[in-house]
Amino acid sequence: xxxxxxxxxxxxxxxxxxxxxxxxxxxxxxxxxxxxxxxxxxxxxxxxxxxxxxxxxxxxxxxxxxxxxxxxxxxxxxxxxxxxxxxxxxxxxxxxxxxxxxxxxxxxxxxxxxxxxxxxxxxxxxxxxxxxxxxxxxxxxxxxxxxxxxxxxxxxxxxxxxxxxxxxxxxxxxxxxxxxxxxxxxxxxxxxxxxxxxxxxxxxxxxxxxxxxxxxxxxxxxxxxxxxxxxxxxxxxxxxxxxxxxxxxxxxxxxxxxxxxxxxxxxxxxxxxxxxxxxxxxxxxxxxxxx
Amino acid sequence: xxxxxxxxxxxxxxxxxxxxxxxxxxxxxxxxxxxxxxxxxxxxxxxxxxxxxxxxxxxxxxxxxxxxxxxxxxxxxxxxxxxxxxxxxxxxxxxxxxxxxxxxxxxxxxxxxxxxxxxxxxxxxxxxxxxxxxxxxxxxxxxxxxxxxxxxxxxxxxxxxxxxxxxxxxxxxxxxxxxxxxxxxxxxxxxxxxxxxxxxxxxxxxxxxxxxxxxxxxxxxxxxxxxxxxxxxxxxxxxxxxxxxxxxxxxxxxxxxxxxxxxxxxxxxxxxxxxxxxxxxxxxxxxxxxxxxxxxxxxxxxxxxxxxxxxxxxxxxxxxxxxxxxxxxxxxxxxxxxxxxxxx
Numbered sequence: 001x002x003x004x005x006x007x008x009x010x011x012x013x014x015x016x017x018x019x020x021x022x023x024x025x026x027x028x029x030x031x032x033x034x035x036x037x038x039x040x041x042x043x044x045x046x047x048x049x050x051x052x053x054x055x056x057x058x059x060x061x062x063x064x065x066x067x068x069x070x071x072x073x074x075x076x077x078x079x080x081x082x083x084x085x086x087x088x089x090x091x092x093x094x095x096x097x098x099x100x101x102x103x104x105x106x107x108x109x110x111x112x113x114x115x116x117x118x119x120x121x122x123x124x125x126x127x128x129x130x131x132x133x134x135x136x137x138x139x140x141x142x143x144x145x146x147x148x149x150x151x152x153x154x155x156x157x158x159x160x161x162x163x164x165x166x167x168x169x170x171x172x173x174x175x176x177x178x179x180x181x182x183x184x185x186x187x188x189x190x191x192x193x194x195x196x197x198x199x200x201x202x203x204x205x206x207x208x209x210x211x212x213x214x215x216x217x218x219x220x221x222x223x224x225x226x227x228x229x230x231x232x233x234x235x236x237x238x239x240x241x242x243x244x245x246x247x248x249x250x251x252x253x254x255x256x257x258x259x260x261x262x263x264x265x266x267x268x269x270x271x272x273x274x275x276x277x278x279x280x281x282x283x284x285x286x287x288x289x290x291x
Numbered sequence: 292x293x294x295x296x297x298x299x300x301x302x303x304x305x306x307x308x309x310x311x312x313x314x315x316x317x318x319x320x321x322x323x324x325x326x327x328x329x330x331x332x333x334x335x336x337x338x339x340x341x342x343x344x345x346x347x348x349x350x351x352x353x354x355x356x357x358x359x360x361x362x363x364x365x366x367x368x369x370x371x372x373x374x375x376x377x378x379x380x381x382x383x384x385x386x387x388x389x390x391x392x393x394x395x396x397x398x399x400x401x402x403x404x405x406x407x408x409x410x411x412x413x414x415x416x417x418x419x420x421x422x423x424x425x426x427x428x429x430x431x432x433x434x435x436x437x438x439x440x441x442x443x444x445x446x447x448x449x450x451x452x453x454x455x456x457x458x459x460x461x462x463x464x465x466x467x468x469x470x471x472x473x474x475x476x477x478x479x480x481x482x483x484x485x486x487x488x489x490x491x492x493x494x495x496x497x498x499x500x501x502x503x504x505x506x507x508x509x510x511x512x513x514x515x516x517x518x519x520x521x522x523x524x525x526x527x528x529x530x531x532x533x534x535x536x537x538x539x540x541x542x543x544x545x546x547x548x549x550x551x552x553x554x555x556x557x558x559x560x561x562x563x564x565x566x567x568x569x570x571x572x573x574x575x576x577x578x579x580x581x582x583x584x585x586x587x588x589x590x591x592x593x594x595x596x597x598x599x600x601x602x603x604x605x606x607x608x609x610x611x612x613x614x615x616x617x618x619x620x621x622x623x624x625x626x627x628x629x630x631x632x633x634x635x
Contacts, residue, residue, distance in 0.1 A: 125316045130573035130610045140595040224445045240446050257446030264441040
């Protein structure tokens with residue numbers, strides 16, 4: 001592996017400072033807690049998330065901590081099981097956006113000319129379109145299901161990565177170590193993989209961390225509109241939507257909404273700190289304080 | 292030809308041409324998207340019984356021009372669009388242009404109020420955080436603004452409606468004005484403006500009351516975003532030599548802040564605010580449903596779920612054009628704020 005020695009060292013040296021930031025620690029703790037809940041939901045959940053039992057619409061109490069919904073299902077258990085639906089899908093979604101957008105952006109930046117033009121104009125087109133409405137149209141057209149909602153968000157999410165990757169690749173492309181690789185006879189693909197990509201991963205990972213929150217908000221928003229998860233499935237957005245019907249029973253909508261909020265917040269805490277640490281301008285400020 | 296025109300005119304012409312190309316792109320994307328996917332507008336609009344009758348299906352398709360080849364459908368659409376005809380909504384059975392004229396002002400009023408609130412609060416919070424860097428106000432504002440960008444809008448709308456209307460009863464309920472008062476007649480379609488023009492003080496206060504909660508809910512995300520951006524933009528400028536020089540020659544703090552710091556820090560902030568306005572417009576989809584706000588958000592939702600293609604394209608077009616106009620305004624504002632841009 002050949003890397004730009006300066007950039008690499010800088011990245012590694014800056015990362016530990018990020019962990020001295022309390023917000024990042026809080027973010028990691030919340031995110032880890034949700035991962036544990038998602039994995040251990042069958043053990044942790046006090047009730048079956050789909051079992052319909054009396055009483056219906058019970059307020060939060062010792063038996064049902066978060067109360068029950070209009071079908072008598074335990075909301076705490078549904079929120080816990082919801083983590084198994086929303087979190088893996090969101091991570092998968094962002095990973096796919098990074099992969100597709102990153103690859104297209106890298107090609108655009110590396111090859112230039114018509115490849116660049118056609119990919120970036122396509123990205124511009126998606127940018128010009130209002131995000132939620134485009135996602136809504138795609139989801140409605142494909143048919144309401146969680147998979148299609150993920151595809152719909154993917155359609156609107158990849159251009160951001162394409163743009164950032166392209167810019168970063170453009171910056172690295174002309175550097176000596178890349179050119180010397182090419183002169184040694186590296187193929188375009190090998191040069192891209194060995195010399196270019198390792199030098200652009202840092203900023204893209206930060207963007208991805210920040211984007212997990214946005215993707216979850218959009219995905220649960222589509223479910224809230226009835227364009228995502230199907231009814232019995234414990235998905236947070238659709239659980240909030242079912243709370244609209246039983247307005248008096250505030251607990252039906254409140255707890256799944258808090259679940260979305262805490263997950264998004266955790267990733268934003270983490271992403272915000274990472275961005276500060278990797279951004280040379282603010283990094284200086286952090287370092288000054290650490291000294 | 293272009294050489295002889297003044298720079299501003301040349302710049303505007305180039306921007307308008309780009310805008311037209313993008314608007315055309317938007318119609319193309321919506322058209323391709325809504326036609327290539329498996330969803331069938333016939334099934335979405337006709338009942339099961341009508342679906343079984345081939346004659347009714349054929350007639351419906353002919354009525355909406357769906358029996359023609361795709362490229363011809365698109366050509367017809369473009370032709371109509373140039374004459375101000377956006378087709379007929381399959382849901383409301385009215386011209387899409389007429390539907391939009393009714394719903395767009397409501398959304399613009401909501402999103403406009405939200406962006407105003409966001410700019411005022413976001414810039415104020417951001418400046419405060421930057422000036423008190425690494426002290427208590429900065430930390431508190433950082434957590435608050437991150438919470439602001441993390442809250443699911445649709446959930447917040449529900450919570451706000453429950454708390455302020457249902458429980459505390461300090462805000463009026465859904466809609467744009469108290470139905471007992473009636474809407475103020477007027478040209479702009481913005482209730483607050485129309486009521487003022489008509490001199491209806493009662494309608495104005497009612498409209499403002501109805502506007503406050505949904506606008507604040509919608510604005511929270513943008514407030515958080517602008518706070519973060521303003522903070523880092525101001526911090527960057529604060530470290531510049533010319534700011535230090537201004538301080539050193541004894542200028543009062545307020546002069547330094549407004550004349551020296553904010554003037555250059557606001558350029559990136561305005562770019563972000565322009566971009567945020569676009570997301571505010573589409574964010575209304577999630578807020579309008581809860582507050583029964585009769586805007587294009589609800590219209591877009593109803594059209595998308597019933598695959599009402601002319602209506603969806605109309606909404607996409609309107610939002611796209613608003614977006615482009617906002618960006619144009621932002622570009623012109625650059626010149627006002629930053630003389631360096633004017634010189635180019």
